[in-house]
Amino acid sequence: MATVKELKATARPKAGKGAARAERRAGRVPAVIYGDNQPPLTISLDDKMLRQNIFAGHFLTTLFNIDLDGKKHRVIPRDYSLDPVKDFPLHVDFLRLGQGATIRVSVPLHVSGTEVSPGVKRGGTVNIVNHTVELEADVEHIPQFIEVDVSKLEINNSIHLSDVALPKGVKAVSRDDQTLVTVVPPSGYGEEAKAAGGAEGAAAGAAPAAGAAAPAAGAKAPAAAAKAPAAKAPAAGDKKK
Structure with a gap:
């Protein structure tokens, strides 16, 4: 369920830049309510209260019941502007929401x-x-x-x-x-992954080579053993004669 907050507003009969500046000097922020096939309403809101709601976060996804002269308007903020230097609110646009609106x-x-x-x-x-x-x-x-x-x-x-x-x-x-x-x-x-892959490949290739070297060394040993008796046997026989 969406959060619904309350705001009190005052009717603002005059529009225009001069009237808006006068509202700000009085500590209020000019705003407008439009939509739902009804004529727009020009209103003003308390500057301090509006700031608290804007800077609290989620302002543009929060529903508001704006109390204007005892009548409540269900709205959602669609846009707002801030002073580029002092960061205080200058104006707010509210969209009026009808029953079952999407x-x-x-x-x-x-x-x-x-x-x-x-x-x-x-x-x-x-x-x-x-x-x-x-x-x-x-x-x-x-x-x-x-x-x-x-x-x-x-x-x-x-x-x-x-x-x-x-x-x-x-x-x-x-x-x-x-x-x-x-x-x-x-x-x-990426470089570390490639290096690790290269090291694994090198280790896998080196294992069969080491295994193949072992039989070769073993094959030389019998050959040497066979030569030794053949050379010594005749020499021993000569000395006995």
Whole structure:
């Protein structure tokens, strides 16, 4: 179930840059609610409260009930802008959600199991190929994140979108089976593997050669033994005569 938070808003009858600057000077942030085949509503929100929600994380996947003059509007943030220098919010766009609405959301990935991954233990590094996944979700089942478990991942192995179980009421937008996470080998891993393979091949080739040398040495010994009696026998007979 998606998280639903409360926000209090004030109607903002005037639009335009001048009115927006006046709202910011008063410690409020201009915003707009649109969608669901209804006219847009220009509102303003408390700057401090909005900052807390934005910087708490998952802002763009969190549902809000905006209380405007006693009437609540179920919305989800679709975009927001921050001051490039001071990082305070400048404006927010909210999408109004009707009953049973389905929307597209960009959901971040959370990687778990890194500390026990066999590939990481061998010196590999977890590489997040896609940090977010585009999903289509029922508004009541928008996930805060998608968890990817790499606890069994070896070096050069990957996890794809099809390997991840998506929550109820959620499906992937892309038809391609995206690569989400992979474990890349450490520097020099390829050269070490080649060297190890070459050493094993050399050892395997040297073993038969050593075995073949043994019979050759054994064959020389009988020949030498045969020559010794033949040379000594006549010499001994001559001396007795």
